[in-house]
Amino acid sequence: MASKKSQKKNQVWLFREGNAQLRDLLGGKGANLAEMTNIGLPVPPGFTITTEVCNDYIKGGKRLPADLMNEVKKALANVEKSMEKKLGDPTHPLLVSVRSGAKFSMPGMMDTILNLGLNDATAQSIIDATGNERFVWDAYRRLVMMFSDVVLGVEKEEFEKIFDHMKKRLGVKNDTEVDAENMKKLTQLFRDHTKKRLGREFPTDPMEQLQLAISSVFDSWDNERAKEYRRTEKISDDLGTAVNVQTMVFGNMGDDSGTGVAFTRNPSTGEKKLFGEYLMNAQGEDVVAGVRTPVDINELAKQSPEIYQQFEEACATLENHYREVQDIEFTIEKGHLYFLQCRSGKRTGPAAIKIAVDLVNEGLISKEEALLRVPPEQLEQCLHPRLKERPASRAVAKGMNAGPGAAGGHIVLDSATSVRRGKKGAGEKVILVRRQTNPDDLGGMLSSEGVLTSEGGRTSHAALVARQFGIPTICGCSEIAIDLKNRTVTTKSGTVLNEGDWITIDGTEGIVYTGQLRTEPPSITGEFKVFMDWADTFRRLKVRANADTPEQATEAITWGAQGIGLCRTEHMFLGDRLPKIQKVILADSDKSRQKALDELLPLQRGDFIGIFKAMGDRPVTIRLVDPPMHEFLIDIEQKTREEVMILRLTKPGSKVLAQKEKLLTKIESHHESNPMLGMRGCRLSIVFPQIVEMQVAAIIGAGCRVKKKGGNPHVEIMIPLVGVDKELSILRKQLDNVSKATMEAEKVNINYSFGTMIEVPRAALTAHEIAKEAAFFSFGTNDLTQLTYGISRDDAGTFLPIYIAKKIIPEDPTLSIDATGVGRLMKICVTEAREVNPKIKIGICGEHGGDPRSVVFCDSIGMDYVSCSPRRVPVARLAAAQAALGADERDK
């Protein structure tokens, strides 16, 4: 994270002084503006104030460094000289934009001011020069509104109300219908409103405007919206934002002017074709905000072939220069093309893979670079279910396919409801349906299964977020009308959907269906397969899956799992088998216990036969029963307690009451004050070996039967919660006898071994003892993390979120391995286990096994494999490849 030392100590850099390598210092936008300037693209001149100034500003109690404005004035003079205009000059006034620009793009999160430098005098001068009075007053009223909102804190909505009121009075609908005279009036009304609200005049000194705007951009680094975005994206709060001050060019100077955004390739699909939109006679914010529906970029070829060709060539230059897809903002001012920004284009998972594979095929990048370019988390986006049925009768609307994948859920009409009912709240499946989304909707979007907007195009906020977070999304679906008052969505055909109704959206095709539709899992084919094959050739770590059923095992193989790292067996005691395990636990005699166990044996054996068949000769690690017994007794406890209460009233003193009371006491004897730290795992098996003996008989019996049918199962039996070597040696010996007896009875031998989970800190600390007894170790990092921190996930909800918010811990250690603490134990364990048992296989089966950063950590300490949920297998495969290619913690 160490920011590169600046080559010069300046706080302010002219565009031509920088380059793309200086992202830490100049931010992404500033560095790219510098780079574009230097490779000869038409970029309006300007300068960048560094991120270091931002950090100084925030540390210094939000005060600009004393000498900053002098440096700004020097750089400005340079720009003014090249433009032959001056900021605030009444005859040749320069107008500038002031924009944020952090190292990592945070679209829409921070503030921007356009048209800065306008006041009555300079406005008149530009009117004189351009003869376009309406344009100038429009620009001026925009400045007043934007500046008042962003810098002075008077909300934009208040100005929009004034504008709406004027339009109503004039009897017009669109902004463009308001003439110059009224725009001038509007400017004055806006200035009056600001004065009324703040008790001071709107600042008309351009240098004062500039200074306030710079402070305001720095302030916006610290606003709540930006902070939440950084938390989600795991961007450090210490980076700061740069400020870019750039000569204004105008896309709204008439029909020979325009503005747009474009990607050099399709960011949804990865297709190699310009992708984007533009609007003639408009400013950039009109495109991004989705207020006017923009035109496909390919239309420009017809409308202005010359400019289109110039644009296309510049795009090719940029892609070749950066060897990466670019996301470009451009403006055409009176027939002149200007580039205002370029950056790596955000894309969906499928697009990321296609682009990476294509760039390798085009010879632009190596396979290694391709693998390092795709964030592993994005692969899950390639695993969105697809619709299995597409009934035309239930298709009610069509829009733009902005985020691929199918999703279904209850309609919610605002983000607050989505947060309350959706993933981040009650856990219902919801589809957020909005006219358009803005940065404040981020929480609501992340809490929903999918997003549907009635306005805005492929580059609207909703589409952008959809691509970045892989949310199935349909944009600009003008065939629906949203009525927020009556909380309904009405389709063109007249179908009225209420908030709460279920809809299914197909983000791949852009079609909205009513009700719930069946989906099917995706598969790894085409470029995805090519890409994953590359990953496999580079990675050192093996990848297994956690799977408890034959179905999960089969799915895991589809995603490329090389074995099962964790097959939990306690699930096999639930459902209609629950009464049987309850009989085992509550048996009054060894005989009745054995009878219940004898009933369970063939059922468990059946489970394992299914799994072994599915897995072929791949290793299958089966964990013996782990949870405290009380977990199996919750329903019977409730039932018995009620029965006892009723019997006490109805049949006091009866024999049946006495029996039930005795049963209740027996059940209650399994209560524990801290069940996580109690009688479970191998402790249970030491004291009460009958259950695991049955399980091992079932496992080995299943293995034998599959082998006799021509299979070749590879069985690894895992004894959980070991903290002392003798726990393992005693149980291993005991269970090995069961294995041998079972194989003898089945008259066939199979490949099996015993190992343990490392989930108790002491196990890691005494690995040099335990490893002598084990063929394999599997880190149970869920418990290991909880015990190392002394926290219980069930209870941590009261403080862990606060810890993360206060930055006491950088992130939830139950999600990504805490390398300093837990990771250190793991490292001790791996090193010392191998010293006494060089052949020991070491893996991880905690949920961290599917977290890319944790996978990189596992690789770094020399583990043999990771195991994760089936759907995370591709993620882990890529993360493992990146680890082998030297990816360290990403530079955030």
Place this chain on the structure above:
Amino acid sequence: MASKKSQKKNQVWLFREGNAQLRDLLGGKGANLAEMTNIGLPVPPGFTITTEVCNDYIKGGKRLPADLMNEVKKALANVEKSMEKKLGDPTHPLLVSVRSGAKFSMPGMMDTILNLGLNDATAQSIIDATGNERFVWDAYRRLVMMFSDVVLGVEKEEFEKIFDHMKKRLGVKNDTEVDAENMKKLTQLFRDHTKKRLGREFPTDPMEQLQLAISSVFDSWDNERAKEYRRTEKISDDLGTAVNVQTMVFGNMGDDSGTGVAFTRNPSTGEKKLFGEYLMNAQGEDVVAGVRTPVDINELAKQSPEIYQQFEEACATLENHYREVQDIEFTIEKGHLYFLQCRSGKRTGPAAIKIAVDLVNEGLISKEEALLRVPPEQLEQCLHPRLKERPASRAVAKGMNAGPGAAGGHIVLDSATSVRRGKKGAGEKVILVRRQTNPDDLGGMLSSEGVLTSEGGRTSHAALVARQFGIPTICGCSEIAIDLKNRTVTTKSGTVLNEGDWITIDGTEGIVYTGQLRTEPPSITGEFKVFMDWADTFRRLKVRANADTPEQATEAITWGAQGIGLCRTEHMFLGDRLPKIQKVILADSDKSRQKALDELLPLQRGDFIGIFKAMGDRPVTIRLVDPPMHEFLIDIEQKTREEVMILRLTKPGSKVLAQKEKLLTKIESHHESNPMLGMRGCRLSIVFPQIVEMQVAAIIGAGCRVKKKGGNPHVEIMIPLVGVDKELSILRKQLDNVSKATMEAEKVNINYSFGTMIEVPRAALTAHEIAKEAAFFSFGTNDLTQLTYGISRDDAGTFLPIYIAKKIIPEDPTLSIDATGVGRLMKICVTEAREVNPKIKIGICGEHGGDPRSVVFCDSIGMDYVSCSPRRVPVARLAAAQAALGADERDK
């Protein structure tokens, strides 16, 4: 524990081949018999079978090594030659004893066979040689009984019944009244009984007897009684016992014969004076079993001045040779004195100290040796309360003062009841009252506060156990009569006490009182003080106490505490303050919460003022509130739940019901699934800082006020449960502000610092980060052990005892630090904390701080202090001295 390599590989050693250094191989008894032989004392010749043979025997499935009996025969031939007698020889028969002898004395735990070699032929031959027919048949019947009991498994009681029956028939009371003819008959009756019970003849081949006896002694190493003793005494099961085969000498050959036991100094008080008992015309078992009341050893000077002088000189020789008090067994056979055993004499704590100090003063040992000679645990025996009142009216009986100290409790008349009701059971205070005790009573004795026997002298089993375990004990109290049938104890004066009545015994004076008497704490004076002063000059570790009240603080200073290592503050919220802290926790508004806190502040300040006054300028470490809040709500939850139930029936729908239901919900919101891992310690303070802010204001306020009155408090504020450095830095900063504000308000500055407990594994693993923020660390090894093992002490009762029994763990890690696992974390922590903060003070305040082995461990990793309960302070001081003198884990 590595047993020294034997200098020769023999399995059998003649006494003259061994020496006292070979305890590992020859056992304590064998090594000392060899040593005595070699320094020229009269020892009946014999040989020792090594402990290694015992281990081979047990490992080999209880089979004697193939070549053993050949070696035994060779050694036997050697003995036979020197005695000019032969085992089984019908003309000159040799009789031998076969005794166990482990490295550490386990009195009465293992088996002994006497008179081995007798059969009809040899018996007749000895009758011919001695002319003492009665003696021979008495010896023979004893052999049959002992051998049948110990070797063949026919219980001794069955033979006693036969004997009782005969005595009744003969109309006699004492064994001595039975004549030779009847003894001969009895021998036959015993043999018939054994035959009847086993279906085979009693073995009459002396070599067969010898071989069976040797096996049987080895078997007895593994019996339940011996195992329990070893568990209590922490003696390893791997040591094995040796077997000593020794020529028999007889104390029962007439009035010029006798047998006895003696200590070279008084083992109760340490006084330098021969101490012991003997019986003329008796065998050793008569003395130990307490069947006949023996005579004080000093009587021997009158009875046989010559032998007494010889004995006294031999005792002096032994003491000078061993430089240690000796416990001696001797026999006089027809005027010849023989030594049968010598060993270090077990003694009470007070005696141990006096003897150690005396031996230094006598120039026999150095101060260092003296300090290493006293087991630290024994010091607690010096801290037995003494009676504060001795009302003659309630004194009902007098016996021998066998174990010093006063103790009171309910009378229990057998060990089973003691175990059920006493310390190891229901936790009541009980006094075990028995005619005499035997090894089977050990559990009952350890479960009682004190022991009272009506028979047996100063060397009886009861007295021995009393000395070893420091149990206040009165022996041979012939003034009481025990009626087991009616469960009463009747005193000479006619007072009838029932089982369950309370008595108080004064083990220092030997007096029994009815009812409960007031006691007073002891103090450190005389030799105890001299000894503790020596300890203090050698130790490096400082010793503090855990004390929560001014009274405890004052007591701690009495025992030599150098500060308070842990002052828990949660106790200060209990009692009549409980409703106030409940108000804080359940407050609806900040205002009402603050009001409740404002009420608590002066109360807490008062607590601290008392403690600071008591402690002077010694450091006082105060831990801020630690437990989960729900612990304060248990009673109010119960009450509110009942109120809600009643209101639901009586006033459904009422406002008061709604209020109570709301309160109940609020209380229940503090429930946690694993409270040990939940919202407590610093987590609570981070989320909810008001309580600790109040506490710090109270602590600093108290310090200021004490300082203004001329005190100089030294305050260390400890923040519990830190696992992440930022928890500490955030709280420290926040609380430092409170401290400063308080000092400003009080207008005086005091000496204070902030530190943390290391009780979460992650804290130890990241000590290099946390140490930067802390002035001190204190290991909370209770939680650290629980988290490192992943066990909760509250729940471990279901498996930990089984783990210890199965030797999965050598001992309970919550009692003595687990050096391999938990200790390793501690070492990492100390080392790395000092690297970043060389001045950091590091101590321990878990219960391990008073455990001698843990203290030695703390010294070994370079900690600064230990802290323990006030009464353990002398123990810790001595353990610290021993650590400094190089005591390592004791060789057990």
